[in-house]
Amino acid sequence: MPSVNHEVPIALFQDQPALAPELLQAVSGIKPPEYEHIGHGSDTFTDNDPTEYRADTVVILGDPKRPDLAIIVENQLRPDPRKRFVWPVYLSTLRARRECPVTLLVLCPDKTTSTWCRAPIETGHEGWVLRPWVLNLAEAPAVIDVDKARALPELAILCTPANADGPHRKAVLTAFAEALEVTDHDRGRKYHDYVQSKLSEAARHCLEEIMQADVYEWQSDFAREHIAEGEAKGRVEGEAKGKAEAVLDLLELRGLAVDDESRQRITGCTDLKQIKAWFSRAAFARTVDEVFD
Known part of the structure; x- marks a missing residue:
């Protein structure tokens, strides 16, 4: 059964597909194409064997019928040699299906796994080498801008655990609280519990102070419920x-x-x-x- 550590980060991309190009640009330096439409594609890649290959999630940029770019997002919790064979299948199958450029973005929880995922994958055909774009979540960029947190709450939620004990702790946790403010009740509670489980005692205490502070007038049902519980x-x-x-x-x-x-x-x-x-x-x-x- 998939763990919370695997499922919650992927749920963020499923709730907000714009998170994929945002993080792709952060780790690759490549600016994704401008798009008027963004959504999800099928995450299942089946051949005639029949063997089913399923990615964690797929984000499509541009016209769904003629996309400008497809991003396959994988959350890899530990090294898995089998992925060196199936990841090229994901890209080639999706490229054939959508007839558009396809790239791979891999999320990892630590340096060891991210180093393993960054290793080039030799396919055997000269010049055909897959180099996954990898984001080590322990080094995720800090979100301290409240407006950005409210515009793209999933980004603030994903990046908070890595930065909650850094030099900008209060700003990071304030941005996280603001992100929850614009997230619906059920998802807000799920994301709050996920992030809180990864916070140090000092960070949890700081978050509670922010949520309970009189200077903030939280409007969401989740925030008010959280304050009442506190x-x-x-x-x-x-x-x-x-x-x-x-x-x-x-x-x-x-x-x-x-x-x-x-x-x-x-x-x-x-x-x-x-x-x-x-x-x-x-x-x-x-x-x-x-x-x-």
Whole structure:
């Protein structure tokens, strides 16, 4: 079953095909042709064997009947020797089908995989060598321009994990939050969860501060729901902290010494039901250990 790390980046291209020429130009330096129309093509390449070859996604630039360029996008999580044989099939089959130039853009999660993917693929015919365009997502360009993030939210979402701990952390995470603002609820939640799973604790804390800040008036349903969840969580954590301090105060009044480990256990608990149970036991316990029994 495909993993989230594979499926979510590809979903960004499926939601916003303009992401493909944007990143192709970033990694290749080649400016894609001007286009009035952009959409998706079939990602299935079948021969008469019959063997089905399926790319992750295909983006078509220009007139769907006579395209100016087709971009095959692959998300490669690890080296796979078989791809050196099937990638040329993808390009030649799609080129024959669409009768237009075709290129390959490969996304990779790390330096090792991107180095492997960049290696030229010799087809055996003199001069026919495939050199994939590769983007190492760990080195994705930072998106800090809020207007760009709102115009192409998928780009900000894809590039945020690589830059959330960089020198422009707050600007990157603000752009990410703005990207979510113009993304519909279901996709926004999916992309938020995907990016948050890749953030450091410091970056997650910074993102929460941005989402909760009074200076931003978020309009999307997702953002408002996220803020409401954050406020509710804050209230629960605040109440838990107050109850935990009450447990410590009661133990102190009863003359029971609380060691550092027990103190940390009490103050670190966020389960109100558990803390209330400890408070009840603290009124009669002869030792601190009895509070936890």
